[in-house]
Amino acid sequence: MARISGEFAVIERYLAPLAQGAAGAFSLKNDAAVLQLEPGARLVTTVDCMIAGRHFLPDDPPETVAKKLLRVSLSDLAAMGAKPLAYLLSASWPQDLEESWLAAFCLGLAADQSRYDVTLVGGDTTATPGPMTLSLTAFGTLAGAAVLDRSSLKPGDDLYLSGTLGDAHLGLRLLRGEIPGLPPVPRDGLIQRYRCPDPRVDLGQALLERGLAGAAIDVSDGLAQDLGHLLAGSGVGAVVRLQDLPVSDAARQALDQAGETRAGLLSGGGDYELLFGAAADRRDALTALAADLSLPLTRIGEARRDPGLAVLDAAGREVQLESTGWTHF
Amino acid sequence: MARISGEFAVIERYLAPLAQGAAGAFSLKNDAAVLQLEPGARLVTTVDCMIAGRHFLPDDPPETVAKKLLRVSLSDLAAMGAKPLAYLLSASWPQDLEESWLAAFCLGLAADQSRYDVTLVGGDTTATPGPMTLSLTAFGTLAGAAVLDRSSLKPGDDLYLSGTLGDAHLGLRLLRGEIPGLPPVPRDGLIQRYRCPDPRVDLGQALLERGLAGAAIDVSDGLAQDLGHLLAGSGVGAVVRLQDLPVSDAARQALDQAGETRAGLLSGGGDYELLFGAAADRRDALTALAADLSLPLTRIGEARRDPGLAVLDAAGREVQLESTGWTHF
Numbered sequence: 001m002a003r004i005s006g007e008f009a010v011i012e013r014y015l016a017p018l019a020q021g022a023a024g025a026f027s028l029k030n031d032a033a034v035l036q037l038e039p040g041a042r043l044v045t046t047v048d049c050m051i052a053g054r055h056f057l058p059d060d061p062p063e064t065v066a067k068k069l070l071r072v073s074l075s076d077l078a079a080m081g082a083k084p085l086a087y088l089l090s091a092s093w094p095q096d097l098e099e100s101w102l103a104a105f106c107l108g109l110a111a112d113q114s115r116y117d118v119t120l121v122g123g124d125t126t127a128t129p130g131p132m133t134l135s136l137t138a139f140g141t142l143a144g145a146a147v148l149d150r151s152s153l154k155p156g157d158d159l160y161l162s163g164t165l166g167d168a169h170l171g172l173r174l175l176r177g178e179i180p181g182l183p184p185v186p187r188d189g190l191i192q193r194y195r196c197p198d199p200r201v202d203l204g205q206a207l208l209e210r211g212l213a214g215a216a217i218d219v220s221d222g223l224a225q226d227l228g229h230l231l232a233g234s235g236v237g238a239v240v241r242l243q244d245l246p247v248s249d250a251a252r253q254a255l256d257q258a259g260e261t262r263a264g265l266l267s268g269g270g271d272y273e274l275l276f277g278a279a280a281d282r283r284d285a286l287t288a289l290a291a292d293l294s295l296p297l298t299r300i301g302e303a304r305r306d307p308g309l310a311v312l313d314a315a316g317r318e319v320q321l322e323s324t325g326w327t328h329f
Numbered sequence: 330m331a332r333i334s335g336e337f338a339v340i341e342r343y344l345a346p347l348a349q350g351a352a353g354a355f356s357l358k359n360d361a362a363v364l365q366l367e368p369g370a371r372l373v374t375t376v377d378c379m380i381a382g383r384h385f386l387p388d389d390p391p392e393t394v395a396k397k398l399l400r401v402s403l404s405d406l407a408a409m410g411a412k413p414l415a416y417l418l419s420a421s422w423p424q425d426l427e428e429s430w431l432a433a434f435c436l437g438l439a440a441d442q443s444r445y446d447v448t449l450v451g452g453d454t455t456a457t458p459g460p461m462t463l464s465l466t467a468f469g470t471l472a473g474a475a476v477l478d479r480s481s482l483k484p485g486d487d488l489y490l491s492g493t494l495g496d497a498h499l500g501l502r503l504l505r506g507e508i509p510g511l512p513p514v515p516r517d518g519l520i521q522r523y524r525c526p527d528p529r530v531d532l533g534q535a536l537l538e539r540g541l542a543g544a545a546i547d548v549s550d551g552l553a554q555d556l557g558h559l560l561a562g563s564g565v566g567a568v569v570r571l572q573d574l575p576v577s578d579a580a581r582q583a584l585d586q587a588g589e590t591r592a593g594l595l596s597g598g599g600d601y602e603l604l605f606g607a608a609a610d611r612r613d614a615l616t617a618l619a620a621d622l623s624l625p626l627t628r629i630g631e632a633r634r635d636p637g638l639a640v641l642d643a644a645g646r647e648v649q650l651e652s653t654g655w656t657h658f
Contacts, residue, residue, distance in 0.1 A: 024371075029479055029562055031405035031547070032375035034471065042353075043372060046361035047417045047466055049453045076360035088376045090419070090464040124378045130459015135419040137376055137466040142363065150358055218360070233358055 007125055014106040015089070018113060018120035022086060025121040033121035035086060037141055044082035044140040044147075048073045052132040056195075057175060062101045064195040065134075066108030072220070073138035074116055075199035075272040079218040081148040081208030082140030084116050084201060089123035090135040097132070116201060148207060148276070150233035152214035155305040157277035159238060160213075160286065160297050162200050164248040165223060167193035169268025170255070179258045186250030197272035202293055207276060212285055216276035222267040224321055227275060227309060234277075240266075240301035243314045263319050266311065277303055336454055343435045344418070347442060347449040351415060354450040362450035364415060366470055373411035373469040373476075377401045381461040385524075386504060391430045393524040394463075395437030401549070402467035403445055404528035404601040408547040410477040410537030411469030413445050413530060418452035419464040426461070445530060477533060477605070479562035481543035484634040486606035488567060489542075489615065489626050491529050493577040494552060496522035498597025499584070508587045515579030526601035531622055533603060541614055545605035551596040553650055556604060556638060563606075569595075569630035572643045592648050595640065606632055 011028050019025035024034035037043060050072070052058045056065050074084050089109075093102070113119060118138075171194030173179050174187055200218070207213040215234060219226045223240075231238055247255075247262055255262060278286060283299075290297040311319045340357050348354035353363035366372060379401070381387045385394050403413050418438075422431070442448060447467075500523030502508050503516055528547070536542040544563060548555045552569075560567055576584075576591055584591060607615060612628075619626040640648045 026478065029558065030409065031377075031549075032373050032409050032411070032469075034409070034476060035372040035374060037366065037372065039368065043364040043366070044361050045364060045417060045466070045468075046451060047419045047453050047464070048360075049419045049421055049455050049464070051421060051455060051457050051459075053458070054455065080359065080361050080363070082361070088374060088466060090376045090378045090466075092378055092380060092462055122375060124376050124464070126378050126380060126383070128380050128459060128462065129382070130380075130457060130462070133421055133457065133459070133462045135376070135378070135453070135464040137374075137417060137419075139374075140361075147363060149355070220360075229358070 010102065010125060014102055015120065015123065018106060018109055022119040022121045025119065028122060033088070035121065035139060038143070041141045041143055044077055044080050044142055045137060046073050046076040047135060047137045048076065049133065049135040060195055062104035063108030063111070066105045067112050067196050069134050069136050070109060070112050070138070071197050071199045072272065073136050074201055075197065075218040075220065077138055077140035078199050078201045078204030079148060079216050079274060080142070081146070081204045082142050083205055084118045085139045085141050086119050086121045087139065088137040089120060091123065092126045092128035092133040094132055095127050095129065146208055148204060148213060148216040150215060150217055150230050153230050153234035153236055153277040153303050155236050155303055156280065157303040158280055158283070158299050159240065159275065159277055159301045159303060161219070161223070161246060161273055161275050161300050162203055162295055162297055163198070163271070163273040164246045164251065164296070165271060165273065166251045166262070166265030166268050167248055168197060168270030169265065170251055171195070172270065174254065179254055182254055182257050186253050189250050190254060194270055197270065199272055200274045200295070203274055203295060206289055206293065210285065210289065212282050212289065213276040213278045216274055219271050219273050219275050221269045223275065224266040224309060230275065230277070231309060236303045236305065237307040237309065238301055238303045239310045239312060241312050242319065244298065244300045246296055246298040263311070263321065266321055339431065339454060343431055344449065344452065347435060347438055351448040351450045354448065357451060362417070364450065364468060367472070370470045370472055373406055373409050373471055374466060375402050375405040376464060376466045377405065378462065378464040389524055391433035392437030392440070395434045396441050396525050398463050398465050399438060399441050399467070400526050400528045401601065402465050403530055404526065404547040404549065406467055406469035407528050407530045407533030408477060408545050408603060409471070410475070410533045411471050412534055413447045414468045414470050415448050415450045416468060417466040418449060420452065421455045421457035421462040423461055424456050424458065475537055477537055477542060477545040479544060479546055479559050482559050482563035482565055482606040482632050484565050484632055485609065486632040487609055487612070487628050488569065488604065488606055488630045488632060490548070490552070490575060490602055490604050490629050491532055491624055491626055492527070492600070492602040493575045493580065493625070494600060494602065495580045495591070495594030495597050496577055497526060497599030498594065499580055500524070501599065503583070508583055511583055511586050515582050518579050519583060523599055526599065528601055529603045529624070532624060535618055535622065536605060539614065539618065541611050541618065542605040542607045545603055548600050548602050548604050550598045552604065553595040553638060559604065559606070560638060565632045565634065566636040566638065567630055567632045568639045568641060570641050571648065573627065573629045575625055575627040592640070592650065595650055
């Protein structure tokens with residue numbers, strides 16, 4: 001297999017085609033890109049870094065590595081209610097990377113560019129003696145003055161979670177061989193959730209546009225930890241009920257196989273679902289939104305004046321968590 | 330010495346103070362930042378990655394590593410005529426990094442934030458088992474519809490270079506011990522040019538605002554190579570005269586000590602000077618601009634219809650270059 005060689009050849013062959021749709025990308029021949037926003041729009045920007053062996057597994061398929069890299073940043077945009085626009089890629093490739101890997105990686109990006117209507121507009125490519133290190137800067141736009149934030153959760157607000165909780169975390173544990181004996185269904189689906197999350201881009205925009213939520217965060221490092229950020233940012237506490245957590249049938253089977261309860265799911269990261277607060281008079285509107293998006297929106301608890309997070313079991317007793325979630329060092 | 334620990338503590342202690350000036354940075358408590366542009370302004374954005382041992386030396390002072398990281402991206406903005414606005418930092422720190430290193434690194438960023446009137450607005454921090462990998466996304470703005478580009482160089486245009494050529498490259502060679510015996514003056518000054526370039530931010534904006542140049546590039550990978558990008562982008566060729574290259578006294582002494590000629594400077598990177606084309610009727614205006622900025626702007630040759638780059642010696646004979654410059658892999 002051919003190894004990649006020649007920074008400019010790589011850019012021209014694999015990356016420039018991803019930038020065709022954007023005039024301000026200058027076919028990646030400039031060191032900088034120009035972005036033109038709609039009048040009155042504000043720009044939202046975020047950067048996320050993924051390192052082989054740490055944020056993805058070295059033998060993960062290159063297509064899903066690419067998609068995860070982009071989707072993790074799109075999830076950050078979603079948590080603010082922004083509409084995705086474009087992205088920059090800063091890639092440090094190992095010196096012995098196969099060209100076929102790079103080609104497949106770029107196919108993954110191309111597929112997600114169509115899916116999320118975003119375009120590569122620039123980047124930087126370097127060789128590294130260390131593990132592959134991929135840093136992606138995503139851009140989105142906000143049409144009005146409002147934004148979903150982490151500081152506007154109020155006592156009494158319902159707490160909602162989109163989708164289901166824990167699938168990605170269980171997928172990672174399956175890949176690590178920590179839950180042997182689970183059949184391909186549901187095993188493969190859980191692994192797919194780990195490798196390729198679904199950022200809730202439409203949900204974030206709809207929550208903002210319809211005025212249904214003020215405070216939101218994406219669950220990347222574990223629900224307990226990410227909810228902790230919302231609570232700290234807003235100066236409130238919360239109650240979460242274990243039996244109300246949305247757990248997929250697949251996750252249920254994996255938990256049974258591992259002989260574990262669902263409490264551990266509160267510290268598992270990688271789901272990239274949206275966690276948000278909404279006033280109690282928005283319940284009907286949220287039911288309607290869930291139907292519009294064909295996406296479950298589950299009420300898992302509520303914010304309250306008392307500080308801290310109380311997790312309650314089915315009997316209403318408070319549960320102690322062993323760990324709140326992932327920290328990067 | 331204390332090792333750094335705790336992603337959120339590091340962000341709060343060292344990075345959040347750098348983001349105080351920007352409301353849309355949310356004190357780095359959000360995963361994304363909001364940027365509000367002046368009405369009609371366009372955003373310019375660029376990302377650059379620096380890896381320890383490859384783009385800087387592991388024992389370079391942390392302050393200059395920080396400054397170089399920021400300035401390399403500001404240089405990309407300068408080459409488009411943009412005004413610096415803000416930046417994101419994606420940092421992968423080695424697990425055994427000393428906290429004092431990080432503190433000094435952030436002091437370097439703070440100093441340059443004042444100098445260039447930019448603010449940290451967000452980022453991502455991870456730990457890496459590999460070499461330190463720093464990726465910085467810079468934002469600038471363009472007030473009008475014009476931009477400096479790489480495609481508007483015309484036959485007959487004068488070619489100008491700001492500042493002096495080759496100091497940074499000689500500084501790197503001095504640090505590597507390749508030019509022994511040079512006294513502290515001029516040695517230390519050349520090393521400083523390598524470690525801490527001066528991006529030509531004011532020059533880029535002035536060239537655009539005064540309508541003096543259309544095509545420009547910053548010399549990061551070597552003059553011959555970067556000029557090659559301008560020529561390819563514009564579909565023209567050029568003549569460059571060796572005896573007209575602006576070479577500092579310090580660089581001259583280093584070349585003498587090494588027993589080398591100035592031809593090698595054409596392939597040395599790291600100067601981050603601006604190379605630009607200007608119509609011949611702009612010479613007086615460029616002389617005035619050089620005086621305004623206290624920055625030498627030297628005519629080093631001109632663009633022509635014949636393709637390719639011809640480098641001429643003092644006798645008008647064409648010189649063959651051994652290498653055109655730096656490629657990243």
